[in-house]
Amino acid sequence: MNSIIVRLELQFCQIDGCYVFLDLNTQRYFLIANDAAARFRRYLNGASTGDDIEWLIGNRLICPTEEASQIIRPSVVAPAAESMMDRPLPRADALFVLQIILGQRAARRQLRRLPFKMILQNLCDRKDVATKATRRARGADASAPNLLPIVAAFRASERISNSIDQCLPRGIALFTLLRRYGFAPNMVIGVTLPFAAHCWIQVGDHVVSDSLDRVRSFKPILAL
Template sequence: MNDAGLFAADVGGQIVFLNVARNRYLAVAREILAPFLVQENERGRFTPAEIDRAATALRQVGWPTAHVKSAPLPLTSHIQATRSLELSPLKPTRLADPRAALSLLRAARRLKRRQLAEIVGSRLAHRSKIACLTSPARVIERSLAFAAWRPLASDKDRCLCDSLALSMYLGRDGKDVDWVFGVSAPFFLAHCWLQMGDLVLNDSIEHTRQYAPIMIV
């Protein structure tokens, strides 16, 4: 991400941009942006005309560009998930915590009242203030307890509501838990989930692998 709150991901033959402030996605053909993805092509350096074409495309999505020569475009990457709690044989050691239901209600209300950029900024600030390290066992236990209440998640933007609610429920235990936003192509879709290392907490591996990470919160 840069200071403008922009993210980018390489999805097949497209570079997809996310403007958090506007909560908007936009895809640009990869070949157009080639000069800003690599320094050289098979002929050597890209021509000034090619670089200008790429810079124009980037300006249209609000991305700051280099002045006179190509520069690699920072693309979002993340640890690929290899495990999921959906396949875990573990079960909660106590009754499902009703505070999880409260987190779902709070998350739905927050999504109605606040912009995505504000929610993202708040979470980043919260994570930066947590000094203690995450206990993986506790994160797993709490995520499993939360799962019992998942059917209450709002139908609108369900993955957003579910992930935000679980993040709020984990609280300080979520220090090392990433909120991953992903996009897919060629038929554009957006999705999000929570992940701790290579472990998906609230989705399946098969589903999350259909999306390329574009923003990690």
């Protein structure tokens, strides 16, 4: 019998005994609870029955490996330990502010025109271009001196460009800018119940787009 796996286009996390899923094919979230969650939990624990497998395949939560197609390569992100947005920040550099605003506008256009999974795949592919050797040579980690000016510009851009319900395009813009300057950022999408979703950016375990209290209320469901 072929191996059975969770569909690769599904990202999921567990919250209070329920499972929240993000379907990258449809860019939609859904939740399973009660008996459905128990079936999926038994599958994850290797204790599922034949009836469980039939139900999970029928509801397109799992599939034979031969039907799976890799879409993106999620990363394991470090738990957020500190936020650079909570620190005193320097005066914002106008060039960085402009790049973030233009990047946000470009990201909004992409989100209107392109499938979400294609945007994520493009971000993954471009991220792979920056090798570890290059990042080490530039010293582009959370202690790099040019990180705080970028974070300051991100905060300043909120006063110029609409930031309400714009966490995803703003996150894409910051992710792209950080990578351009040699950093290895993670873009994290988190969820909470009652349902809400949020996107933020980290460099290592340092959040660079939100306060720590803000992101700690969400559980990561996807990280790039």
